[in-house]
Amino acid sequence: MNTDTDTEHRTAVFRAADIAKIYQMGEVQVHALRGVSLELFDHEFVVLLGASGSGKSTLLNILGGLDVPTSGTVHYLDNELTASDDSKLTQYRRKNVGFVFQFYNLIPSLTAKENVELITEIATDPMDPLDALDMVKLKERANHFPAQLSGGEQQRVAIARAIAKKPKVLLCDEPTGALDVETGIVVLEAIARINDELGTTTAVITHNAAIARMADRVISLSNGQISAVNENASRIDASKLEW
Amino acid sequence: MRKLDRKLIRDLFHMKGQAIAITLVIAAGVAVFVMSTCAYASLSDGQIRFYRNNRFADIFSSAKRCPKALIPRIEQIPGVSTVETRLVYDVLLDVPDMTEPATGRLISIPEIREQRLNEVYISRGRMVEPNRLGEVVASEMFAETHGFKPGDTVRAVINGTVQQLKMVGVALTPEYVIQLQGGAMLPDKKRFGIFWVNERQLESAFDMSGAFNSVLLKLEYGANLDEVIDQLDKLLEPFGSIGAYDRSQQLSHQYVTDELLQLKTMATVGPSIFLSVAAFLLNIVVSRVISQQREQVAALKAFGYFNYEIGFHYLNLVMVISMTGTIIGTLFGFWMGANLIEMYQEFYKFPLLKFQINEIAVLWAFLLTTFAAVVGTWLAVRNAIRLPPAEAMRPEPPPTYRPTIVERFVPLGMLSAELRMIFRNIERKLLKSAVSIVGIAVAVAVLILGSFSLDSLDYLIDFQFRKAQRQDLTVSFVEPATSSVVHEMSGLDGALDSETMRAVASRIRFQHRSRRVGIMGLESEPKLFRLLGEDERPIAVPTHGITLNSKLASLLGAGLGDRLNVEVLEGKRPKINVELTSIVNEFGGVNAYMDKRQLHELLKESAVASGAFLKVDSNRLEDIYQELESRPGVGSVSIKDANIRSFKETVAENMLTMRSFNILFAVVIAIGVVYNSARISLSEQSRDLATMRVIGFTRTEVATVLLGEIILFTIVAIPLGWLIGYWFAAFMIMGLETENYRIPLIINYSTFAFASLVVVLATFFSALIIQRRINQLDLISVLKTRE
Ligand SMILES: Nc1ncnc2c1ncn2[C@@H]1O[C@H](COP(=O)(O)OP(=O)(O)O)[C@@H](O)[C@H]1O
Numbered sequence A: 001m002n003t004d005t006d007t008e009h010r011t012a013v014f015r016a017a018d019i020a021k022i023y024q025m026g027e028v029q030v031h032a033l034r035g036v037s038l039e040l041f042d043h044e045f046v047v048l049l050g051a052s053g054s055g056k057s058t059l060l061n062i063l064g065g066l067d068v069p070t071s072g073t074v075h076y077l078d079n080e081l082t083a084s085d086d087s088k089l090t091q092y093r094r095k096n097v098g099f100v101f102q103f104y105n106l107i108p109s110l111t112a113k114e115n116v117e118l119i120t121e122i123a124t125d126p127m128d129p130l131d132a133l134d135m136v137k138l139k140e141r142a143n144h145f146p147a148q149l150s151g152g153e154q155q156r157v158a159i160a161r162a163i164a165k166k167p168k169v170l171l172c173d174e175p176t177g178a179l180d181v182e183t184g185i186v187v188l189e190a191i192a193r194i195n196d197e198l199g200t201t202t203a204v205i206t207h208n209a210a211i212a213r214m215a216d217r218v219i220s221l222s223n224g225q226i227s228a229v230n231e232n233a234s235r236i237d238a239s240k241l242e243w
Numbered sequence B: 001m002r003k004l005d006r007k008l009i010r011d012l013f014h015m016k017g018q019a020i021a022i023t024l025v026i027a028a029g030v031a032v033f034v035m036s037t038c039a040y041a042s043l044s045d046g047q048i049r050f051y052r053n054n055r056f057a058d059i060f061s062s063a064k065r066c067p068k069a070l071i072p073r074i075e076q077i078p079g080v081s082t083v084e085t086r087l088v089y090d091v092l093l094d095v096p097d098m099t100e101p102a103t104g105r106l107i108s109i110p111e112i113r114e115q116r117l118n119e120v121y122i123s124r125g126r127m128v129e130p131n132r133l134g135e136v137v138a139s140e141m142f143a144e145t146h147g148f149k150p151g152d153t154v155r156a157v158i159n160g161t162v163q164q165l166k167m168v169g170v171a172l173t174p175e176y177v178i179q180l181q182g183g184a185m186l187p188d189k190k191r192f193g194i195f196w197v198n199e200r201q202l203e204s205a206f207d208m209s210g211a212f213n214s215v216l217l218k219l220e221y222g223a224n225l226d227e228v229i230d231q232l233d234k235l236l237e238p239f240g241s242i243g244a245y246d247r248s249q250q251l252s253h254q255y256v257t258d259e260l261l262q263l264k265t266m267a268t269v270g271p272s273i274f275l276s277v278a279a280f281l282l283n284i285v286v287s288r289v290i291s292q293q294r295e296q297v298a299a300l301k302a303f304g305y306f307n308y309e310i311g312f313h314y315l316n317l318v319m320v321i322s323m324t325g326t327i328i329g330t331l332f333g334f335w336m337g338a339n340l341i342e343m344y345q346e347f348y349k350f351p352l353l354k355f356q357i358n359e360i361a362v363l364w365a366f367l368l369t370t371f372a373a374v375v376g377t378w379l380a381v382r383n384a385i386r387l388p389p390a391e392a393m394r395p396e397p398p399p400t401y402r403p404t405i406v407e408r409f410v411p412l413g414m415l416s417a418e419l420r421m422i423f424r425n426i427e428r429k430l431l432k433s434a435v436s437i438v439g440i441a442v443a444v445a446v447l448i449l450g451s452f453s454l455d456s457l458d459y460l461i462d463f464q465f466r467k468a469q470r471q472d473l474t475v476s477f478v479e480p481a482t483s484s485v486v487h488e489m490s491g492l493d494g495a496l497d498s499e500t501m502r503a504v505a506s507r508i509r510f511q512h513r514s515r516r517v518g519i520m521g522l523e524s525e526p527k528l529f530r531l532l533g534e535d536e537r538p539i540a541v542p543t544h545g546i547t548l549n550s551k552l553a554s555l556l557g558a559g560l561g562d563r564l565n566v567e568v569l570e571g572k573r574p575k576i577n578v579e580l581t582s583i584v585n586e587f588g589g590v591n592a593y594m595d596k597r598q599l600h601e602l603l604k605e606s607a608v609a610s611g612a613f614l615k616v617d618s619n620r621l622e623d624i625y626q627e628l629e630s631r632p633g634v635g636s637v638s639i640k641d642a643n644i645r646s647f648k649e650t651v652a653e654n655m656l657t658m659r660s661f662n663i664l665f666a667v668v669i670a671i672g673v674v675y676n677s678a679r680i681s682l683s684e685q686s687r688d689l690a691t692m693r694v695i696g697f698t699r700t701e702v703a704t705v706l707l708g709e710i711i712l713f714t715i716v717a718i719p720l721g722w723l724i725g726y727w728f729a730a731f732m733i734m735g736l737e738t739e740n741y742r743i744p745l746i747i748n749y750s751t752f753a754f755a756s757l758v759v760v761l762a763t764f765f766s767a768l769i770i771q772r773r774i775n776q777l778d779l780i781s782v783l784k785t786r787e
């Protein structure tokens, strides 16, 4: 648990300054982000909360180096992501970022373990793929193909895959969006454990306010802007969540 | 193994049907390429070695009778390095196993020295020994065809007297790599043989001591060919020379060169079609795979796989297919090439003609298929790696459908829901549909291309040997025969009809172009040897001017009404300027015709004949043959039916073998294209189809949507394929055309029907497989997963 609330002494992993993202849809301009500034700190567990279409995914993708803002700057530690080219961004993702997506995005032709290995193969100091699966309690399903796993199990494989390279940051876009409550909780527990045990800076997107209670900090987005930032005095264990 | 490679193998296995189909298309292209390039290398190598080792001459000429005293003057022509003189005579042969006469070409062998040019290569037995009369060495082709062994004999009518020729050896010569008699379109292994005889024997038989009638020259490097020919002609003219020519006009050399040219055409046309089709198939299949794996690509990128790693992953997938195809194709190409060389050994006699693996060709095959594969895949892969990962993560927006043009013209309600879906699908992906249609059309076209040769051949034989030439026998005389001989000829027991002709050697000039050709003087309205116009109707030989066949006219660049300079190379060598009054269709050789009386006037001679065409009673053939053999004036007899038969037994049979390969490959293409298009439509639409099933449509109704599309494509593609096939065939024929042969562009309805049927069957079987897949559609899972 992170009890140190003094921002002065914490390392800012991400620093985003006044970022905007505009999508050109033919004649129409879609303002997905309108001047967002924020910092995410080392070891921190942050929940990005907001209604559908509020710009959460856009923000997360920009932090993860999957997308670039139309204006504004983003720093990851000392690297300015907004000044990096495609290959630098790829390098950045390869070394530092773990993603978990709403629809898992596993490779259907590879088993659970192979899906994890796909990532550990290109990482510099990965964990043992089986240990990663063990962390999400799926070691015994290592040789199953995605099609043979339930949605929740697939998402846990996706988490194992994301953490196996011991990333600095773990970015999860609605990891429970496609899951029922119980399964959702198992998945969130897994994410919380990784944040706890590995100290990975973790950002989880959700439109579900209940989930916010397990975070250190909750950043609310609405209409492309940050509408509120709340620090939870104490984090609730994922198993105690209900919605 | 890298996990990405494991994914590759599993993906490949998942799409095995399509992968195999494409592999086979590539294999077919590579096989044709490797076969023709290796055969080319083997044949060309055999030719070069034989020519070099046995000192094949550069220039050839003949005359009636030249004194040997002329030899030093020939040697002094600038540029000439070696001169060989000899006696060459055609005689009638009485071969034990044949009733009909054969023609033997007797060539003298010097007795007191080695041959200087066109050396014979003894393959069995021995050379004739000096001073031994009656010994001959026979050409291998003739000896093999008749099963002759050293020691066997044939009887020849040499200058009126029958002589026994004892074959002591069997030999080859660079001069007759293919055994073909001048004027004949087809090689004749059985009725035309070359025999080498001691010079002394020929000298005495033909009263030619101290003289020669044939001369061969070898040139120094860099010599001026035309200059040497001119000088040689000047020297030999007083002795009845009909003009010298170089290798390009030498029959055997021409045929081998033509064959090499045709192999080149084969090595380009076929493989380009196959590899284009393969590139097209790879493109549609890989595009589909990548669009299905859009989100997997996004995940790989999100986790930091570089673009090139992902690009190579898909390229590797394609490379596995194309490499497998190349390897199978190369091996099959070797096998086919070896067969082709074996087949060549029946026509072309080289001391050493063996199949050679042409490593460069194999390398090229790898490069070409890799190129086709990479080009075919590149667009699809490039789009995949270009897509920003954030973009790829979002599902593709639903396609926009509109009411189709068809629906605007057909009243609503007339079209069923299924038909409307079919039309909307097609209109939405108009380009893709067009490409699929063209693909199927190409399959039809390749089938036509692969099988039309027989139609052309049948037509050619029918045109040339039945419609145009209606004689049974063509008799040529050693010396122009008087009208009384001709009269006797028509009076032969069993002769139903006869016609005479006068043939003279000539040189025809138009502008700066010239050709050495024989002019045939025909009766003005020939009934046996006829000239046919465009519409296959016989045309009368114009009483003035000259008639050329279309090939000769185009070689000279002359058209109707042009005036040509004709120099007759016999007798008093008259030179005249005549009008080109008529052009006829022929598929073999370059020929010129004139009215026979006009020719006689020109030569200031009586009505003599060089030969006669006979129509005979087939029951009396044997008598007629015997009668002809006993006549001293008869130089050779050619039997049309026998020619056609031997042609059909050899050339046509081999053509059939090639044709069945072509058809096999065409079927591979047809199935490859049709099956792949159908599979891709299925994969694109399986979600919609499952939805239809869920909301209550029956299997049949659902199948109608998909199969309807495939059937519609096939229906549109077939006529288009006829058109493309016709073009392909026309293009191919252009590449195969030589001076000796033109293949008419004839495609029978049955060939169109056959090509269509194969494609319809391919569609039918693809449809069956698709139907099975539709029946197995997993309704729940399709609806559960996104995309
Ligand atoms: N690639 C895109 N093209 C056009 N509009 C987009 C694109 N991505 C996102 N948007 C729009 O930007 C807004 C924010 O989207 P997003 O970040 O996905 O929201 P959230 O994840 O909060 O639901 C939405 O209105 C969405 O339609």
Ligand SMILES: [Mg+2]
Binding pocket: A056, A057, A058, A173
């Ligand atoms: Mg979102």
